[in-house]
Amino acid sequence: MSFPWAQQYEPKTEFTRWLDSRLPLPRFVWNAVGPGYPVPRNINYFYNFGVLAGVALMVQIITGIILAMHYSAHVDTAFDSIQHIMRNVNEGWLFRFLHMNGASFFFIVVYIHIFRGLYYGSYKAPREVVWMLGVVILLLMMATAFMGYVLPWGQMSFWGAQVITSLFSAIPLVGESIRMWLVGGFAPDNATITRFFSLHYLLPFVILGVVILKVWALHIPGSTNPTGIEVQGPQDTLPFHPYFTAKDFFSLTIYLIFFAAVSFFLPNALGHPDNYIPANPLSTPAHIVPEWYLLPFYAILRAFTADFIISAKLWGVIAMFASIILLFFLPWLDSSRVKSASYRPIYRWFFWLLVIDVFILGWVGAMPAEEPWVRIGQAATAYYFAHFLIILPIVSMIETPRRQPNSIAEAVLGPEAVRARPASRPAEGGFGGAMPQPAE
């Protein structure tokens, strides 16, 4: 599925003709990420983070498979096997540091990707399913990352597992039974580490499957763009290859420079020193904190300190899950038909407030549960929910959007150029030879 003016695949050699009539794999790739996929010509660098997230996932899978060859999932040997990887396996330190920091970079890239979607209204019709599949990926990533952090069986591994699994015990009546079923015992132990290892190896491939569904769903309407206006004709698009393969490759090299700088020169900066202490069920660390990318949700969990009808702990657990689940409903919470925040004068302010709010939540999540951080966290959590559940529905009703350009081509070239230029300028690649047709 693509726009009617998309270039058509034509096998050139005898072999590709033979293959095309039996297994049209080259045609599939050509249409997915080749010249057969028209993309809005005006997308900016923030639209490169989807591809970067795909690369980050592949880096995690490849380095993870190598680490699994040397890792030992047992409470007695897990910690030692990590040191075996660091000291005795050839370049083992390299793969471990790439995997450790690769998880952080995966989340950095995905968070920027999500905020880009929030700013440009990428979750709105007709892309609701693309967005919802993205939320599924985020949930799977969090589960995978959490279980991966448990595997080295250091102090933060053990106590993080203890804290997170005990959240389920807040569920009335069946909570404690569910917790013990998840952990495989009264406390995190060997049964926990083996099942977490099994699932930590499985879930990335589930993520990969959802990514394929997501890319499929994306290819029906195609990408959004900074104007938020849908593609109307061939003058609005450029073929994915060579235009966006070249742009994505350049952004990939920049991403890898940052990734390499941290992995090689500050490999432990994003971790916690306590995880270099072997797990000790008898000694609780002074401050139990999750990895940085889960800190905003940890702050939401801890913000609920007052019992109100149900216990404060259950409120925190409900709110933490709700803070992500509500993203599924975002396409219907925001009823404004204008996608891009560039043309939404009120929403744009609240978007930036949300960005600041999430940073505050992350900072509070890293702090001990003392004043003034508890109150700051409560105010920031209140804003988080108010933003999505109260402000967004109301703003999208009362806001008067700014005037949008008539088309992507007009936004890029100016109204005169669209009127003056003929639609067909083959020399400029993107203007193609096809007759302008409305997108389906």
Next chain:
Amino acid sequence: MTRWISLGAGFVFVFVLLVAFFAPREATEPDPLKALHLKPRNVQWQHDGPLGFGVLGTFDRAQLQRGYQVYTEACSACHGLRYVAFRNLEALGFSEPEVRAIARQRQIADLDPNTGEEITRPGLPSDHFPSPYPNETAARAANNNAYPPDLSLIVSARAGGQKYIYSLLTGYQPAPPGFQVTPGLHYNPYFHSVQIAMPPPLMPGRVEYADGTEATVEQMAADVTAFLRWAAEPELEARRRMGLATIGFLIILSVLAYATYRRVWAGVPH
């Protein structure tokens, strides 16, 4: 309908948070230890590189050897180094025969290959440093119920890293007036509870350096900290070399990628 449900859920969450926000807090006593606790001192080693960024720095081999000597003579009676093998000491600049001689000086628990009885034998380069106590219970029994941690990863396992270790080793001092030191503990403001079970391990002249360096407490602390940094991150120099090569390669690649991108997009408005 969606809107009403969302507004309802939103107001419930905000209301519960406001209840918690305005709930009176129990008055908390300010922790007196916080006022006494000090942040690690700012120290630099050769392996921190120019400006302390750690990009170009390599270990000072003579310092590592001195640090190894301090560990052996001042620390190893109580602290193990279980992830380090004698063969790893070649990275400190010791030759293979020297490493074999160092290993031979230590007794390693083993089984007699003929009778299966438990014996000890002289160490081999492939052996790891033997731990001073058979288990944690024995270590606590011998140390007034304190557990001397293994030092292989101590620099990675403490906030502040090598600066913390150096500050702790040089930070023993008389307690401020009015502060009651618990019997058996020692005042040290760099330790999280400002009282540590470990007695001051270093005093001037505690070791005699073969290279003639004066064995002040600061010198020995700096040396053994450098050695422990190496023990925690033996890959440090290889990692930095590979990092520089990787980033150099990526910068060239990014310039080429940018040129390609500009060329592909030349004359295409976007």
